[in-house]
Amino acid sequence: MFMSYNISRKKPSLGKFASGARCLRILGHPVRLRIMTLLATKEWSVNELAVELGISQSNLSQHLTLLKDREIIVARREGHQVFYRIGEKKVLVFLGLMEELFCREPLFPGEGGEE
Amino acid sequence: MFMSYNISRKKPSLGKFASGARCLRILGHPVRLRIMTLLATKEWSVNELAVELGISQSNLSQHLTLLKDREIIVARREGHQVFYRIGEKKVLVFLGLMEELFCREPLFPGEGGEE
DNA sequence: TTTTAATATTATGAAATTATAATGTTCATG
DNA sequence: CATGAACATTATAATTTCATAATATTAAAA
Numbered sequence: 001m002f003m004s005y006n007i008s009r010k011k012p013s014l015g016k017f018a019s020g021a022r023c024l025r026i027l028g029h030p031v032r033l034r035i036m037t038l039l040a041t042k043e044w045s046v047n048e049l050a051v052e053l054g055i056s057q058s059n060l061s062q063h064l065t066l067l068k069d070r071e072i073i074v075a076r077r078e079g080h081q082v083f084y085r086i087g088e089k090k091v092l093v094f095l096g097l098m099e100e101l102f103c104r105e106p107l108f109p110g111e112g113g114e115e
Numbered sequence: 116m117f118m119s120y121n122i123s124r125k126k127p128s129l130g131k132f133a134s135g136a137r138c139l140r141i142l143g144h145p146v147r148l149r150i151m152t153l154l155a156t157k158e159w160s161v162n163e164l165a166v167e168l169g170i171s172q173s174n175l176s177q178h179l180t181l182l183k184d185r186e187i188i189v190a191r192r193e194g195h196q197v198f199y200r201i202g203e204k205k206v207l208v209f210l211g212l213m214e215e216l217f218c219r220e221p222l223f224p225g226e227g228g229e230e
Numbered sequence: 231t232t233t234t235a236a237t238a239t240t241a242t243g244a245a246a247t248t249a250t251a252a253t254g255t256t257c258a259t260g
Numbered sequence: 261c262a263t264g265a266a267c268a269t270t271a272t273a274a275t276t277t278c279a280t281a282a283t284a285t286t287a288a289a290a
Contacts, residue, residue, distance in 0.1 A: 014145045014146065014149060015145075016218070016220045016222060017145035017146075017148040017149050017152075017218075017222060018145050019217055019218055019219070020148060020213055020214060020217045020218045020222065021142075021143045021144055021145045021147075021148050022143070022217075023143070023213070023216070023217040024139045024140070024142050024143030024148075024213065024217075025139070025140050025143035025144075025277095026143075027136075027139050027143075028136045028137070028138070028139030028140035028141075028142075028143050029136055029140075029277090029278090030129045030130075030132040030133050030136045031129065031132075032136075033132040033135060033136050033139075034129060034132050037132075045236085045237095046236070046237060046238095047235095047236065047237085055279085056279075056280070056281090057236085057237070057238090058237090058238080058239085058279085058280070058281075058282090059278085059279055059280075060237095061237060061238055061239080062238085062239085062278085062279085064237095064238095065238075065239090070217075077237095077286090077287090079235095079236090079287070079288065080234095080235060080236050080237075080286065080287045080288060081235085081236055081237075082236075082237060082238095088216065090212070090215075090216060091216055093212065094209070094212045094213060094216055097205070097208065097209045097212060098135055098138070098139065098209060099135060100205075101138070101203065101205060101206055101209055102134055102135045102137075102138040102139075102185075103131070103132075103134055103135040104134070105131045107131060107132060107135065140247095144247095144248090160266085160267095161266070161267055161268095162265095162266065162267085170249085171249075171250070171251090172266085172267070172268090173249085173250070173251075173252090173267090173268080173269085174248085174249055174250075175267095176267060176268055176269080177248085177249085177268085177269085179267095179268095180268075180269085192256090192257090192267095194257070194258065194265095194266085195256065195257045195258060195264095195265060195266045195267075196265090196266055196267075197266075197267060197268095
């Protein structure tokens with residue numbers, strides 16, 4: 001007997017929801033969401049992203065670290081710069097649904113938002 | 116000329132991402148995620164949910180309010196109890212994708228998780 | 231091997247989120 | 261219309277997240 005069951009009678013396995021919830025919260029930040037839309041079409045170096053987003057290099061790096069730790073994005077080193085890209089393309093389908101459900105304006109480029 | 120362009124040269128329209136990000140963060144809590152999986156199949160009264168989740172009525176009510184304010188769930192009053200249900204069914208497709216992308220164990224009932 | 235460019239990490243104060251406790255509201259029933 | 265059951269709201273202290281500033285790492289170039 002290894003106590004393989006749940007001791008606390010109620011609160012049955014909230015742990016199952018922790019990793020999904022964490023990923024949702026990580027994606028749930030305007031800057032990180034915007035990063036995802038930029039990475040949707042191509043790789044970006046950290047510096048390119050910092051210029052585009054207009055935030056500090058340090059802050060950007062922390063946002064990228066959060067996304068990278070969950071393997072939502074992937075890093076590739078080239079010389080002394082680092083390029084980031086989407087880890088699993090299907091996450092873009094997921095974000096497309098999010099856009100459809102929760103946003104009024106289009107978020108991704110080439111979705112009818114250009115003029 | 117109505118200044119219809121963006122004054123701040125960088126930081127172009129992070130506002131577009133605010134509502135989507137907010138919804139992701141609201142869904143990104145273990146308890147609220149579990150509530151969504153419970154509401155997936157049927158309506159629940161607040162008290163039923165409180166018993167099932169094993170959390171205080173007050174805390175539960177606050178979680179429900181957050182979900183309701185964004186119209187992710189919908190309330191229906193019947194006597195002096197209130198029943199909640201999923202607002203837009205498509206959010207379940209969205210959460211199914213989340214599960215597939217970010218979770219190891221299945222979250223929803225009847226997904227191969229029963230024994 | 232020092233220097234420099236590019237990126238990452240750490241420390242820190244401010245702001246947002248959370249759970250609890252206490253109080254308020256709504257509505258059926260006597 | 262007073263009471264109790266079901267739910268909502270508010271205040272608050274603890275925790276978490278966030279942006280900034282300072283410092284550290286990494287790798288190319290001098």
